[in-house]
Amino acid sequence: MSRLTRDDIVIAAGRRFAEYGYHGTSMRDLGGDLGILGSSIYAHVGGKHDLLVAVVERAGSLFNASAEAATREGSDPSDTLHRLIRGHIDVLIDHAPEARTFLNxxxxxxxxxxRRVTGQRDRYEATFRRTLESGIVSGDFRHVDVTLTGIYILSVLNAIGRWYDPDGPVDRDALAVDIHEFVLRGVTAH
Amino acid sequence: MSRLTRDDIVIAAGRRFAEYGYHGTSMRDLGGDLGILGSSIYAHVGGKHDLLVAVVERAGSLFNASAEAATREGSDPSDTLHRLIRGHIDVLIDHAPEARTFLNxxxxxxxxxxRRVTGQRDRYEATFRRTLESGIVSGDFRHVDVTLTGIYILSVLNAIGRWYDPDGPVDRDALAVDIHEFVLRGVTAH
DNA sequence: CCTACCGATCGGTAGG
DNA sequence: CCTACCGATCGGTAGG
Known part of the structure; x- marks a missing residue:
């Protein structure tokens, strides 16, 4: 057993916060997960709140990095939207505790x-709105309200962490394709 | 000031739980909202947990009552879906604290x-799946996966409580129409 | 519904 | 990272 790093503690905190909530997690619980006392955590962080900041900020950075990667290579809006959807799914699955803590x-x-985190979030959501706008301009998308539609798409994506089982029957490729299809075509036949 | 009823306390608890979470609410906070001491609440309820049960169960009943009303008058699947969407929006706006507590x-x-609440929830979600299925059978809807698509639709609806402002520019009629359109047609032009 | 509490637990600190 | 704490607050109770 080597010594813990601040990062180890932030990761464990993310898991606790995602499952029991910030207020449902005590420093002693968290220490228990790490095999140390609750009070020993204060050797690494200033307080419980610092841990929430660290976890949430990490998720915010991951979401924004994903959006930047998805929009880097310009192509048609539908493909960009697919990459945005796939990137969101990846963050949600590969960094589930941080992402869930970020959202909840x-x-x-x-x-x-x-306020800083809200700013991060606005930046991310703006990427979705810009993609919708460019699709409207290109004629690929109809004249939807990009604010509302951006919210709808992100609502579908953000909820994934609440129900999706990575070990279940639906793999993430299929999920991304299905959501992309839903967002593009809806449920109507033809 | 007349005496408080159990109902008054459950309503106040819903507000607290929705805003601060169950673990972020103390019985003294709650008493403060009601103008009594935290300990006085125990004259009306057995414990804090009973309040969570009462709030969540109320929301569950409201959602299910809404689904029953929406499916009572048989008509085409698209109209039924519209009534389901509108009903969900009404519950979310008119009983926001209970609905949010139910969801979070x-x-x-x-x-x-x-388990009992999960049962209530499954019943409600099944109504959406049945409506999708009848639309597939009638040929109005394409052959979507009703489980996944039901989740997508409910994800859009459940998120409303997180962003919608009843006093903002979008009234609930317009919101229901816009979501119905999104769910039916997606963003594609034509 | 209040008075007067209870033991348990909370986030956090001093000193090593 | 532990020992040994601190004051504050927690859910809850007995008795009126």
């Missing part, structure tokens, strides 16, 4: 931190 | 209660 516990950040 | 805090119920 960010409200408990202190005002200053929350 | 039900995981903190004790196993037995959680």
């Amino acid at each position: 516990e960010a409200t408990f950040l202190e005002p200053e931190d929350r | 805090e039900a995981t903190f119920l004790e196993p037995e209660d959680r």
